[in-house]
Amino acid sequence: MDGRTVARAALRGAGGGPVRGPAVVPDPVRRPDPTRASDPARRPAPAAATVAPDLAPLGQRFGGALLDGLLLSAVMLGAQFATGFVVPRPTTPQALAAYVAAMATVLGSVSLLALVYFTIGNARGQTLGKRLVGTRVVHYRTRERLGWSRGLARAAMLFVLGLPAGLGYLSVLGPERRGWHDLASNAVVVSVPARPRAA
Structure with a gap:
């Protein structure tokens, strides 16, 4: 090999031309394995539901x-007790009708x-009851007072939930502790921070 051939080979290796070497095969694109995706043990765990503090x-x-139930029960028992003295015991059909009418009036x-x-x-x-235990019912988004229309809707829904032996009240066991009466009025029950005592 003469000097010219060696010089040309050096120029090509230094940048004068492409240097051929072993071919590099690019890595194929990795695709998700369907067997791993279908395996529940390999799936990422869902994020835990956050609860407002x-x-x-x-x-x-x-x-x-x-406490609210005890208060209303005391009022109802007092009214029934007073009615029992006013209305005589039902010994005749007429007295029974009068007694049923009086009790219906009391219940109503x-x-x-x-x-x-x-x-x-x-x-x-x-x-x-809420005042004594330190809770408050507020609007779900704004945390402001519900107002009269939402307050009436929530109160009416409380009676509906109490009809099936009170089982409707178990709806408060949801993740956000909102029962059906809260959802109907877009409300939520929050804790009231204790006020510091004045010195």
């Missing part, structure tokens, strides 16, 4: 509902009183 615990909600009055009580409490944010 101000939501009232179920214990607080149950305590407030229990107490139900109307409960509807007004819960409507005012929902509209203003707190019933007596």
Whole structure:
């Protein structure tokens, strides 16, 4: 090999032309394995549902509902007790009809009183039971008061949930602790932070 041939080969290797070497085969595109995707053990775990930190615990909600129920039950028992002295015991068909009419009047009055009580409490944010346990019912998005229309809708839905032996109240066991009466009025029950005592 003469000098010219060696010089030309050096120029080609330095950039004068392409240097041929072993062919490099690119990696094929990796596609997901259908067998791995169908395996539930290999699937990524779903993200856990987040719960707002101000939501009232179920214990607080149950305590407030229990106190409200005891209050209304005391009113109803007092009305029945008073009616039992006013209306004589049903010994005749006429007396039985009078007794049934009196009890229906008592039940209707107490139900109307409960509807007004819960409507005012929902509209203003707190019933007596909620005030004692430290909870408040507010709008789901704005965290403001519900107002009278939503307060009435929530109170009416409470009666509907109580018809099947109270089983409708179990709807508060959902992830956001919102029962059907909360969903119907776009409401949520939150905890009220304790106010610091004045020095």
